[in-house]
Structures are given as C-alpha cells and as structure tokens.
Amino acid sequence: xxxxxxxxxxxxxxxxxxxxxxxxxxxxxxxxxxxxxxxxxxxxxxxxxxxxxxxxxxxxxxxxxxxxxxxxxxxxxxxxxxxxxxxxxxxxxxxxxxxxxxxxxxxxxxxxxxxxxxxxxxxxxxxxxxxxxxxxxxxxxxxxxxxxxxxxxxxxxxxxxxxxxxxxxxxxxxxxxxxxxxxxxxxxxxxxxxxxxxxxxxxxxxxxxxxxxxxxxxxxxxxxxxxxxxxxxxxxxxxxxxxxxxxxxxxxxxxxxxxxxxxxxxxxxxxxxxxxxxxxxxxxxxxxxxxxxxxxxxxxxxxxxxxxxxxxxxxxxxxxxxxxxxxxxxxxxxxxxxxxxxxxxxxxxxxxxxxxxxxxxxxxxxxxxxxxxxxxxxxxxxxxxxxxxxxxxxxxxxxxxxxxxxxxxxxxxxxxxxxxxxxxxxxxxxxxxxxxxxxxxxxxxxxxxxxxxxxx
Numbered sequence: 328x329x330x331x332x333x334x335x336x337x338x339x340x341x342x343x344x345x346x347x348x349x350x351x352x353x354x355x356x357x358x359x360x361x362x363x364x365x366x367x368x369x370x371x372x373x374x375x376x377x378x379x380x381x382x383x384x385x386x387x388x389x390x391x392x393x394x395x396x397x398x399x400x401x402x403x404x405x406x407x408x409x410x411x412x413x414x415x416x417x418x419x420x421x422x423x424x425x426x427x428x429x430x431x432x433x434x435x436x437x438x439x440x441x442x443x444x445x446x447x448x449x450x451x452x453x454x455x456x457x458x459x460x461x462x463x464x465x466x467x468x469x470x471x472x473x474x475x476x477x478x479x480x481x482x483x484x485x486x487x488x489x490x491x492x493x494x495x496x497x498x499x500x501x502x503x504x505x506x507x508x509x510x511x512x513x514x515x516x517x518x519x520x521x522x523x524x525x526x527x528x529x530x531x532x533x534x535x536x537x538x539x540x541x542x543x544x545x546x547x548x549x550x551x552x553x554x555x556x557x558x559x560x561x562x563x564x565x566x567x568x569x570x571x572x573x574x575x576x577x578x579x580x581x582x583x584x585x586x587x588x589x590x591x592x593x594x595x596x597x598x599x600x601x602x603x604x605x606x607x608x609x610x611x612x613x614x615x616x617x618x619x620x621x622x623x624x625x626x627x628x629x630x631x632x633x634x635x636x637x638x639x640x641x642x643x644x645x646x647x648x649x650x651x652x653x654x655x656x657x658x659x660x661x662x663x664x665x666x667x668x669x670x671x672x673x674x675x676x677x678x679x680x681x682x683x684x685x686x687x688x689x690x691x692x693x694x695x696x697x698x699x700x701x702x703x704x705x706x707x708x709x710x711x712x713x714x715x716x717x718x719x720x721x722x723x724x725x726x727x728x729x730x731x732x733x734x735x736x737x738x739x740x741x742x743x744x745x746x747x748x749x750x751x752x753x754x755x756x757x758x759x760x761x762x763x764x765x766x767x768x769x770x771x772x773x774x775x776x777x778x779x780x781x782x783x
Contacts, residue, residue, distance in 0.1 A: 329672040334644035337479075347479060348642040354475075355636040357585025358686065365581070375574050376690040379627035382565055383617060389532040389565050390608065396535030400597040403605040410440035413609045417442060417524065417557055418449055420605055424555055426521035432539070432546035433457040434526030435473060435630060436559045436609060439652040442524075453524070454516045456545040458509055465492045471646025473632040473653065474583045479645050513545070523549035527560035527606075528629070529575060533568045536596040537606060540579060540589040547593050555603045558595065562608050563626040575629060578688035582631040616664045621699045625660045627689040634683035634693055640676050649673060656683040660696045663704065671709040674700035732773065739767040 338344050362368045382389055394404045407413035413436075421429060429446070431437065431453055443464070446453050455464045459476035463469065465488050470476030477485070482500045489495040495508045525546045529538040537558045539546045550556040566572065580586040598604040617623055635641045635655030646654035651662040651670060656677060662670035674697045677683075683693040704710055724730050742750065742764070751759040770778075 328650065330644070330648050330650070330676045331672065333648035333650060334676075337645035337648055338643065343479075343481070344643055344645075346481070347645060350478065351636045351642045354584060355633075355686070358582055358633060358636065359585075361581040361585040361587065365577070368578075368581075371574055371578055372688055372690050375578055375629075375688060376627065378566060378571050378574065379689055380624070382567055383563070383623060383626055386562065386565065386617065389567055390562060393530055393532040393535055393565060394608070396533070397606060398535075400535050401604070402535065402597065403603065405605060405607045407607055407609045407611070409611050410609075413440045413559065413607055413611070414442055414445040416607055417559070418446065418451065420555065420557060421446075421451055421522055424522060426555070427452075428516070428519045429453040429522045429524065430456050430516050430520040430549045430553070431460075431524040432526065432541065432549055433460055433476070434524065434559055435470075435652060436526055436561050437524065438470060439611065440559075440609070442559075454513070456513050456516065456543075456549055457541075458506065458543060458545075461509060461513065462488060465489075469647065469652070471654065472635060473630050473655075475632070479647065517545075517548050517552055520549060520553040522555045522557060523553035524557045524559065525550060527558050527564050528579070529572060530560055530565045530606075531567075531569050531572065532565055534596060536569075536594050538572065539593050539595065540576070540591065541593075542584075542586075542590045544591050547591055550595070551599075554601070555605070556595065556598070557605045557607065559607050559609060562610055562613050563628075579629055579631055582633040582686065582688040612665050616661070619664070622660060622664065622696055624691050625657065625693075625696060627691050628657050628661075629689060631688055633686040633688065637682045637686050639678060639680070639682075644676065649676070656693045656697065657691070660693065660700060663700055667704060667707060668709055671704050674698075674704060675710075732771065735771050739769075739771070742767040 365371070397404050405416045407416055429451060431442075433455075437443070443453055443455075455461045457476070459478075460470060462477045462480065462485055463471075466480075466484075471479040482502055482505070485505055486495065486498065486500045489505055489508055490497050490499065493508050493512050495505065499505060523546075525539050527537045528540040530536070531538070537560060539558075541547070566575065576588060576592055580589045595604060613626060616626055630653075632655070634657050635646070638656050641649075641655040649655065649658050649662070651658045651665075651673070653661055659670075659673035659676055662673050677694065677697045679694045679698055681694045684691065684695070687693060705715070708715075724734055750756060750764065753760050
C-alpha cells in the first residue's frame, strides 16, 4: 500500500490527526527553545557533520579499530550483513545460554530486522521494556516515531490496552496510574531476565565502547540485572574518539525532545565479572547507501526524530503511513535504498520545504536527497503511470507559451460556467475537499502586464 493510501486511513480521524499535528509541533517548539539557549549550537552542528563525514570516509578502518579494541576489552563482536544474519546471531546466543526470559530496551535496529516476530516464531518470548515500545508491542503495532514510539496513541487508547493486557481498571486514563501499572508489570520481567538486548546510540572506535542514551533507565536496569547483554548496532553509529561524543550528546536530546541531555547516557566497555557482552555490527543495506554519493550523508543520522517533528506531511499523515521502520523525511531517504519498488511513494511524501534540513543536528541535506530520489525513482520507471503521463503532458504545456496561455484562458472561462458540484466532486478532485477555489480572474498576469506596460 502506498503512502497516500495509508495516510488516508490515518486522516479519516480528523480529531486525532489534528492532535498528532499539534503535539509534534509542541515538541518542535521545545527543540527551538533548547537550541536558542546554546549560542554555539550551529557550530556544534557543523562539527558533528564533519565528524560523521570523516568517519564515513574511513568507516572500514574505524570498524576494525572498534572490533580490535572491543575484543581486547573482553567483548564478543559479531558481524551481520543483513537482518537475517543479525536475528540468527541473537537466537544462537540465547540458545547457548539456555535462556527463556529476554528483555529489550529501545532499539530501532531490532525493529528494522523484525527481531521480535523472528524470536517468537522460534519459541522465544521477548518483552520490550521502554514504555512506549511496550504499549505498541501489546497492541501488536510497530513504533510510529523514532523517539516517541506511541505518539499516535491517546491516553484513552493506552488505558484500553492496559485494561485488556495488564488488568487496570476499565476506563482508567490517569497517566500516573497507567505508568505505575506498566512499572509493576515490567519489574518482574527485569528481575527474571537472563538476556538483555539493547540498541546503540554511539560506538567509539578508540575505546571499543558502546553508548546507550535513554530517559527511563530501562536499558541500564535490564543489562545490569541480566547475565548477558546483546547490543545491536548499525555500522553507521561509529564515531572515532571518546572526545567526539560530547558534541553529539549536546545535540541529540535537544533535537529530539528539547532536553539539555538524556537522563541516562551509559557507557558499556567491558562485561562485568561472570557476565557477557556481545556487540553485533549490522550492515543491512548501509554499505550500499554508502556507495551512493547522492545519499551517503543520510548515514550521518543520529535518530533524533527532529525532521519528523517539523515535517508537515509526517505530522498530518502519521508514522505508520510510511510502512518503514524509520518514518518521516529521513526514512523516505533510507527506505528506497532497501526496496525501491515497495517504497517508491515515500520520497514524494514531502513538500520539499527544507524544514527537515534546517533542524537536522548533523546537517543532512534531507530535502535535497528527497528530490534526488524522485529523479532516481522516475528514471527506474517506479512511479504510477497516471503521475508519469500527467507530468509529461504538463511539461509539454509549460514548455510552449502559446499552449499554456490558451489553456489558462480555457480554464478561466470554463470555471465560470461549470457547476460547483462538478469541480469539487470528492471522487474527481480530492484537493477541493477542504479547499475552495478563488473566483477566476478576468485576465491572466501576462494579459494584465501587456495592458499596463505597452511596448513603446
């Protein structure tokens, strides 16, 4: 199903769509206030962008350095070329431990690899411990946002979900009561967990360490209680030195939620006595994107979600309309790299207003890349035939002034006589469902200009 069709499903609930739009814009405003409080924020953006550009230019070298240092620290390092290999590695570690209780903190990479359903198919139950992730897991939904996975839901939806699965009172909507119910529900899972899986926000080649940033502390609790910690990491998460990290930690939370810093920024360098730490380095299309000069910079993304909070299309269409792990503008760049045919509509889900580029903390030229993907998709003949032929026809009209002028005159005249019910028929002209055409002008701009500026 294309993005427009999925977006149509979301926008049927006008009240929810408006609420979703306003809530994300509120987060965007929090981001702006946090940014304005840091005079050197633009310098930090530029420095972060340069660090990422440098790292990507020597990614193979830094990955080898990270592996060598991590192994020296007693860490087990695994390599996975795709999602299937990643999932198989995780399952193998779990079976080696004879583990039956698995918990996972927030990890978009494991969502990308569809780890949860894979483990369930192999008889392994896994519990997400991030509150938003647990809510959508109970509802058998995917996250709709990088940072706010349940942002598409209202407290009434959460209350109904917890009533069904956690036994809270029917109709309970008090956020404090619902949060406490989730806390009590997850506490037993934390205590019983034998294996804890986490994502990785940053990995440091110099030290062989991985860094996990959370606001709830669930990752720290899980990996410190379990005897085995599996950290799933996209290879683009690497930075060269420990001293580089502070640049990104000053950018990440401010861009994501308007906080000065995440509540917990935890470093994992070596396993504790009697425990194991496994790091899985995952490609899954990243080297392919690295080989595309026009789209290489998308690998700089630090998954803050700022581009989603500001995007007028994402805010009105919802994250699930993108049908990809990473929704929004950055997802519309990453997804065609994975499957161009399936995600051909996503680069067109943008006004190209450039707001996403303006707020990106690592200065990815998002709107430019969206435009370039459109060219690639059109050249590959992956756009709908109706759009392809209508654009060809329009290009011919626009390239011929006489034809353009004749068409404009015909439209101005016919709009005075065609019935309103016909020009605004929903099935024929969906654009006009919530819009009204202005009165047709008596003359075109060209005609007016010739009349007011006669040649001498």
